[in-house]
Amino acid sequence: MNDLCLDVGYRSLIKYGEQLCGDMVEVTKSEKGEFILVLADGLGSGVKANILSTLTSKILSTMIAEHISVEDCVNTMAATLPVCSKRGVAYSTFTIIKITDNEEAEIIQYDNPMVIMLRDGKLYDYPKTAKIIENKTIYETRIKLKCDDVFIAMSDGAIYAGVEQVLNCGWQRENIAAFIEAAYNDSQTAAVITSLLLEQCNLLYAEKPGDDTTIATVKLRRRKPLSLMMGPPRDPNDLSKMHTAFFSSTGRKIICGGTTASLAAEYLKKPLEAELTYFDPEIPPTSKIEGIDLVTEGVITMSKVLEYAKDYIDKNERYDEWSRKKDGASQIARMLFSDATDISFYIGRAVNPAHQNPDLPITFNIKMNIVEQLADCLKKMGKNINVSYF
């Protein structure tokens, strides 16, 4: 292992009028440092395609994890998949991206559009060797990785986007590659890259996709730790313990909550300067303490961050808001979702007497709930999360 980590983001558009997706992405991470992503696209659409792609992705990810040869994997697949009565074939295309110890990638591709690779933000033409197994041409690649390498796998729904509508030949792979090369910058996460491409496909399809369309992005990035402290400890005697833990951690630091910030300022013997600028009318202004990256109000700001987090792992429709805005919640969202990879929460469980007023919609339970839900969302984003309560 090294100080790098993998960031993954995938999402599908379902063919217009269907309820099930015929593409399937399966991601597995083993304790031995192996990461495997399989994107399978089943023949046809709807239930049949869904079954084919589910079987294919599960079989492949399980067998590849057990270090079984590609030949055996493909043979097993051909023998297992149900034969389509209409077309007389058992068929599902697939792309496998296997990454070992964040150092080497192995890409195995069968009949999906070829994986697009970006290195240093530029398109990178990786070597491929062709192999014939069971009359299928399979492309294999082995490549040493560098930090910020990006792999984008897709189903053919992406390259058919816009066919017979706004484009004669669809959104061809070269077009997609050029689009993402132009749109890419280093701060984009895998989920953001996936969204950029999928939104463009959806647009070309005039929001009525003619085929299931899936984008799966894997990005190798440097680990970035971040610590966030919110709330004073339940037992005031634990304050110095909490402060020692928080301030001795490495990486960026966020403090949420007025009382928490005042106590921290006292500990650091630095002034706490409150600002009065409202970038978002709903979110209280941020403050400054020298040495702390961001100081915000507590529960209102964090509720908003939670809203953004839930959207980000779902449809990612509010990226435009939090990726640009200057209010405290948007700033926290950027630091947590886009930047950090390992996040430690230091949560104080003191009950704020001011918040127990029945007129106010802030209670102790709500606060704890926000932290738990947010930690959950962040885990789904693939972050390492550590929560300590005081």
Add this chain to the structure above:
Amino acid sequence: MKVTVCIGSSCHLKGSREVVESLQRLVGESGLDEKVELGGAFCMGNCQNGVSVKIGDEIFSVTPETVEKFFEENVKSRV
């Protein structure tokens, strides 16, 4: 003279932003920019009676409805 408005959670929900904006406008309109400095502060420990506004050591309870009266009576008179 420094006038500090609490922007903590409770006071925020009770209308800190409206109070801040009204005070900024009133200070501007009365040409007191040079004399009155507006600032923000976190919790003043007076949440039940928010929005808390502090002048010197004295804490006042102000709401978006009473902010003009507060400005006339307590800010202007002290300049």
